[in-house]
Amino acid sequence: MKSVFYFLAIVFLAVFTSCGKITPEKLTCEYMENPAVVDVQQPRLAWINVADEGERGQMQTAYQIKVASSEDKLNTPDLWDSGKVLKSESTRVEYAGQPLQSRTECWWQVRVWDKDAKASAWSEPAFWRMGILNQNEWKAQWIGAPWEGEEHFVRPDYPGQKFDEFGPPAPMLRKSFNIEKKVKSAVAFVTGLGYFEMYLNGEKAGEDVMVPNVTNYGKRPLLGEMLINVEDNFRDYKVMYLAYDVTSMLSEGENVVGAILGNGFYNPRMFWCEGYGTTRFLGQLHITYDDGSEEVIVSDESWKAAKSPILKNMVYYGETYDARLEQPGWCKPGIDAGSWENAVIREAPFGKLVAHTAPADKVMEQLQPVKMEKLENGNYFVDFGQEISGWVRLNNVSAPAGHQINISFNSNLYSGDNTYIFRGEGSENYAPRFNWFVFSGVEIKNWYGELKPENITAEFVYTDVPESAEFETSNPLFNQINDIWKR
Known part of the structure; x- marks a missing residue:
């Protein structure tokens, strides 16, 4: 027995000493x-x-x-x-x-x-x-909501034009399909303009937010005086798509894939900056079965569209969300979507489809309030102690149906804010999807009842880039500056 032990020890030592350093x-x-x-x-x-x-x-x-x-x-x-x-x-x-x-x-x-x-x-x-390498391999079509139209938005004082700052509600899109065999793998190649979130059977795909990254989507017209159009001599037009491994999200029987679209920088709805058009979505879900066969679910006119509770969403000017308009389970199997409208085909953007290879933005940190104060006017001011980029999340709050609160951000350069209208049923939670702010505190107007620290959280949103080094000094200010810029 000892001889076997010594032999194994010698072999292990020989292997260990022969490895590189x-x-x-x-x-x-x-x-x-x-x-x-x-x-x-x-x-x-x-x-x-x-x-x-x-x-x-x-x-x-x-x-x-x-x-x-x-x-x-x-x-x-x-x-x-x-x-x-x-x-x-x-x-x-x-x-x-x-x-x-x-x-x-x-x-x-x-x-x-x-x-x-x-x-x-x-x-x-x-x-x-590997992504989709050739443009002709995209079998999906760009789709959108029928109520949005293809209008462009111009200065309100431009003759004969009307600027609708509020805009139409953000679209929800869905497609039901059946799976009758065992799935080996499933990958979705998707994008949406300006921003999108993809869902499968009620769950959001990926942890990223406000994707895809902003690019030079293509040409856009000048429809009024003094409109900004900076890319006249720049021809690197592109639209980024993402890939999600959704194998674990599928099941036998009925499945539902869906998306919510936000305006983003594609359709900024700002009178001083012309947009490219209304929101649109492109998706191609590749399913490989255990028997080697494949199936592709694509975005086309067979999809359905409905108005979401997001009544307004603008990158700089905030969001209005009416929780009374929520459709629970809108992207789950088994719901009646008979009242939904047919999606419509949208013109493809001029930019070439390219893979989204940069790290995406995510909710990277959360902050609790360091100070809360009820002001003389009845509003609440919530201080988070440091400047961040992101938004605030409301947790387990309640108020009568239709009660409206307004969240103003103290450092916001564009005077934007978020408005939430309560559903009026049980505990409610809310965070915006398609806009963000730079702030250290917020003022909440028309709050119902008492606001408690556990009801509100600040969420840091920044690019998920791994740190390759650390920086720390004995000077707290230097450390704070470093913490801010790396976010």
Whole structure:
């Protein structure tokens, strides 16, 4: 028995001492960790080499990359095996394997050799997914709500024109479909202009907010005096789409996919800035079944549309939400959508569809009030103690149906605010979807009853970029400035 123990100890020691002194970690593709979608056919790969504790002067002298179409195939990769490459590069290493097709899942690993020519262990597997590489592979159509029209919005004093600042309610879109086989995988490639949220069987897809990122969507007309149109000599028009793995959100039987659309910067509804048009949505849900067959659910005129409780949404000027107009379960199976209207086909924006490869905005932090004060006029002022970008969330509040409150943000440059109209049934929760503010405190007008600290939370919204370093000094002001700018 002892001989077996000694043998295993010797083998372990031999393996341990033969490994290199650096280990590849934090693998990225196109500067993102495990990106949900990439649309370049030679993605750039990178990793960070971490030296063993106590090691100094270590360096990478070679690397080997393996890429496969599934994690199970990494031992015998079917897409690329670089072999041992005698180079020290660990950033911007271009993929050089088999041509990548649209929607291909790519799993990869890397190992490196140190200055003593000793190889590391293989890294943990990382992942990227190819997007839709050719524009003609988009079978979906841009759709919108029939009540929005295709009008453009101009200065209110422009002859013969009318500017409707309030605007139509934000559209809700839905499509019901059936699944009768076991699902192996399902990925949705979607976008909406200006902003959108996608839902499947009542659940929101992804944690991102206010997507896609703002781009130069395309040409827009000048329909009045002094309107802003800054892209006359700029031709890099694009519209970003996102990808969501929704495999776990599907079930056998009836399923419902839906979306809510916000104006964003595509349709800013500001008299001093011309928009591109009304809101629209594009979606393509690719379902692969266990038997190898595929099905694609696309946005088209078979979708249904209804007005949401979001009566007004403007990037700078706030949101009005009437909870009495909510349709519980609007994106769940089993509801009667007979009163919904047919969606209409919208003209595609001029910009090319490209993958959303930058980190998205998310609710990254939450703050509780540091001070609450009831003012002489009966309003409440809530101080959160620091300047943030985001919004406030109301938690477990109640008031009679139709009671209206107004939330004003103390540092907002554009005098915007949010208005909430109560449903009047049980506890209610509210946060805006398609606008944000810079503020340190809010004034709440016409509150019903007593406002308690647990009823209100400030939510930090900023880009989900991983920190690569830390900064801390003995000066609290410097630390606070650093905390602000990195958000």
